[in-house]
Amino acid sequence: MDPLILVAGAGVAAGAMNALAGGGSFISLPALIAAGVPPVLANTSSTVALYPGGMASAWAYRDGLAGVADVDLRPLLAVTLLGGVAGAFLLLHTSTRAFDAVLPWLLLVAACALGFGRRIGEWMRARWRVRPAVVLGLQFGLGIYGGYFGGAVGIMMMAVWGLLGSHDIKSMHPPRTLMVTAANTMAVLIFIAAGAVQWRETLVMLIAASLGGYGGALLGKRIPAPLVRAGTLLLTACITVAFFVRAYG
Numbered sequence: 001m002d003p004l005i006l007v008a009g010a011g012v013a014a015g016a017m018n019a020l021a022g023g024g025s026f027i028s029l030p031a032l033i034a035a036g037v038p039p040v041l042a043n044t045s046s047t048v049a050l051y052p053g054g055m056a057s058a059w060a061y062r063d064g065l066a067g068v069a070d071v072d073l074r075p076l077l078a079v080t081l082l083g084g085v086a087g088a089f090l091l092l093h094t095s096t097r098a099f100d101a102v103l104p105w106l107l108l109v110a111a112c113a114l115g116f117g118r119r120i121g122e123w124m125r126a127r128w129r130v131r132p133a134v135v136l137g138l139q140f141g142l143g144i145y146g147g148y149f150g151g152a153v154g155i156m157m158m159a160v161w162g163l164l165g166s167h168d169i170k171s172m173h174p175p176r177t178l179m180v181t182a183a184n185t186m187a188v189l190i191f192i193a194a195g196a197v198q199w200r201e202t203l204v205m206l207i208a209a210s211l212g213g214y215g216g217a218l219l220g221k222r223i224p225a226p227l228v229r230a231g232t233l234l235l236t237a238c239i240t241v242a243f244f245v246r247a248y249g
Contacts, residue, residue: 003035004204011205015053015212016219017235020228023114024050025151026107026236028205030243037198040099043091043149044191045198049205051181051188053213058181064174068161071132073175079136080179083143084186091148091187092194104243110151111236113159117152121159130163139179146183147190154180 010031014024025046032042067073094102113120138160146153154176161172191197 004201006031007035007201007204008208011049011208012212012215014050014205015209015214016216017212017232018050018053018209019213019216020219020223020232022154023110023152023232023236024053024209025149026110026239028209030239032198032201032205035201037201039096039103040091040094041196041198043099044187044196045202045205047150047184048188048191048197049202050209051184052206053209054177054181054184056213058177061174061177064171065178066171066175068135068164068172068175070164071135071161073178075136076139076175076179077182079140080143080146080182081186083140083145084147084183085190087144087147087149087183088187088190090144092190092196100247104240104247106149106151107236107240107243110149111233111240113152113155114236115233117155117159121162124159125162128163132164135160135164143179143183146180147187150180150184150187153183 010027014026014028014031016024017027018024028046028050029042032045033039037045065073068076091099139157142153142157142160145156157176157179158172161176
């Protein structure tokens with residue numbers, strides 16, 4: 001199969017997956033690696049390719065933007081941007097061998113967040129309440145994760161914000177989308193400036209992911225949510241196992 005056809009198909013699927021349930025990088029990253037892009041470049045290129053879809057979502061949520069519980073939006077945004085910068089530079093200074101070793105664990109963390117993030121957040125809220133300063137520190141760490149890899153980081157953010165005692169999940173969607181986009185914005189700018197993007201594959205995937213995101217949004221109105229969730233979790237589990245076998249098998 002022509003690598004660009006593989007990349008285009010993966011882009012459509014990743015865009016649709018992000019629109020339906022999140023986790024599109026579980027498809028885009030392995031596809032780029034399978035197409036011959038080195039793992040670190042595949043990660044940077046995947047981030048750039050999926051970025052426009054995230055930006056569009058952030059724009060769509062702009063009217064609902066507000067702070068989270070007792071934390072104002074501006075400090076949240078500031079620490080997320082700084083974290084995104086740190087994470088992007090950390091990725092650029094990670095060797096291919098080291099990234100190959102850590103990638104399965106990053107996928108495992110993201111898969112667990114996709115599968116159990118909401119339950120973990122509820123369990124944590126029942127036991128702890130934290131001060132806003134602690135949440136800002138955790139947010140900085142999530143910004144680093146977002147700039148470095150970013151899988152399911154939005155779900156992780158909502159779990160952390162829940163420790164402030166906010167139970168209105170719907171109200172957290174706009175700031176979550178903005179923060180994820182903020183971390184990715186810094187990463188994208190740094191990756192492009194560093195020349196760390198495989199442009200041919202990235203542009204093909206970017207266009208395909210945009211089309212897939214639109215189609216996924218339409219499908220989301222027809223496919224039952226439990227079916228979408230089950231399919232997403234099955235796919236992420238299979239890909240995570242495959243990368244553990246690739247790295248350690």
